[in-house]
Amino acid sequence: MILKKLSYGIAIFWLFTVVYMHLIYHYIAKNLEFENIKITNDVSNYPGILFIALFIWTLAHIFITGLKLKEENDLTI
Numbered sequence: 735m736i737l738k739k740l741s742y743g744i745a746i747f748w749l750f751t752v753v754y755m756h757l758i759y760h761y762i763a764k765n766l767e768f769e770n771i772k773i774t775n776d777v778s779n780y781p782g783i784l785f786i787a788l789f790i791w792t793l794a795h796i797f798i799t800g801l802k803l804k805e806e807n808d809l810t811i
Contacts, residue, residue, distance in 0.1 A: 737794035744787035752779055
């Protein structure tokens, strides 16, 4: 159950980071102009964080299914 909450927390962190980076670029960085600094629109989506969250979520569901099967096996005569 903790793994499931951990995966949701990481996914929410990923979503917040992606939305935050896009908002910062489109509303703040796009309107700033400096003489020697060029601001590009290369905003990373951080796919590694999302893959980690999905992997942990998958592991959590595998463990939950395993616990249900073990409990069902223990209750079987």
